[in-house]
Amino acid sequence: MVVRDPALNRYVRDVACRVVGEYCRDLRVYIVDAPYFNASMAPNGALVVFTGALLRMQDESELALVLGHEFAHYRQRHSLQLWTRARKTSAFSSTFTVMTGFGLAGDAVQLLSAASLSGFSRDMEREADRLGFARMAALHYDPQAGVRVWTRMLREEQADHHRRGSPVFASHPRTAERLQDITAAAAATPVADPIRHQAEYRDAVRPFLSAWLDAELSKRTYDASIQVISDRRAGAREDEAGVLAYALGEAFRRRNQPGDAATAATLFAEAITHAGAPAAAWRAHGYALRAQGQPRAAAAALREYLARAPEADDRAFIEQDIHALETTP
Numbered sequence: 001m002v003v004r005d006p007a008l009n010r011y012v013r014d015v016a017c018r019v020v021g022e023y024c025r026d027l028r029v030y031i032v033d034a035p036y037f038n039a040s041m042a043p044n045g046a047l048v049v050f051t052g053a054l055l056r057m058q059d060e061s062e063l064a065l066v067l068g069h070e071f072a073h074y075r076q077r078h079s080l081q082l083w084t085r086a087r088k089t090s091a092f093s094s095t096f097t098v099m100t101g102f103g104l105a106g107d108a109v110q111l112l113s114a115a116s117l118s119g120f121s122r123d124m125e126r127e128a129d130r131l132g133f134a135r136m137a138a139l140h141y142d143p144q145a146g147v148r149v150w151t152r153m154l155r156e157e158q159a160d161h162h163r164r165g166s167p168v169f170a171s172h173p174r175t176a177e178r179l180q181d182i183t184a185a186a187a188a189t190p191v192a193d194p195i196r197h198q199a200e201y202r203d204a205v206r207p208f209l210s211a212w213l214d215a216e217l218s219k220r221t222y223d224a225s226i227q228v229i230s231d232r233r234a235g236a237r238e239d240e241a242g243v244l245a246y247a248l249g250e251a252f253r254r255r256n257q258p259g260d261a262a263t264a265a266t267l268f269a270e271a272i273t274h275a276g277a278p279a280a281a282w283r284a285h286g287y288a289l290r291a292q293g294q295p296r297a298a299a300a301a302l303r304e305y306l307a308r309a310p311e312a313d314d315r316a317f318i319e320q321d322i323h324a325l326e327t328t329p
Helices: 006-026 051-056 060-075 078-087 092-100 108-116 122-138 145-159 175-187 198-218 222-233 238-255 260-271 279-291 295-308 315-326
Strands: 028-032 039-041 046-050
Touching: 006 028, 006 060, 006 198, 028 051, 039 060, 046 051, 046 060, 051 145, 051 198, 051 222, 060 078, 060 122, 060 145, 060 198, 078 122, 122 145, 122 175, 145 175, 145 222, 198 222, 198 238, 222 238, 238 260, 238 279, 260 279, 279 295, 279 315, 295 315
Parallel strands: 028 046
Antiparallel strands: 039 046
């Protein structure tokens, strides 16, 4: 589950080293392929960042804020405080398993538990929020980064009507509270010429955008995913627009509530107008046209899909559908 791409790892590590300063020598960065908003830093310097967090961030200042929060846990020795406390309780065995990884099966649920490190107290979380913010602001990153992150997270939570308490964030302050606190902190911390490095961040994550969006959709929390992708589309670059329009269309298609098919069809038609659209957007557009009673146009779109994805696993099925569409009276 570790993402080993050298360029992405180098970029995230460089940002982390700027944030942690002299502690960079203690740092080992692991980008983990998991579609959830989470990051953690263990007492031995292992910094874990989930790809779901990278999908949700939109510039380097937001990444620096999250990394600063996790570094604050490490610098304040919060994990070791929990370890010491756990040794005195009957929960030590399970906490040892979570914190060291011994006995973990390695699936996503176990990984989520490991990342939570058994849950910091809310006071520890507030301290990490405060110190992480101060760390990134001292580097002249945009103080509004946290306002943007927690505003989007609040929208995501509110969009997911089936949300249940996450084991990772169970001990964290409520998102609305964090947003209120960081809004006040940002207002009190003016930074001249704040750094966002949006282009640098988007260049770093662009090669993985399609895969991360597919993983987001695989969670089948479509209300939340629609919000996440809609937020990511705000201000999207041309090379991202087709990928994001297609993914949002897929979220609506799969959710399949009244009106969603029409919305998805519109998004698929938009996606193929962008140069960076994935080949699958043409397939989705073709089937949307078929549903609209346009067999010739649907066949043409499906042929374009096969031209763009010559090794497609579903080629035989698509060719059968093309034949049926082209021979429709």
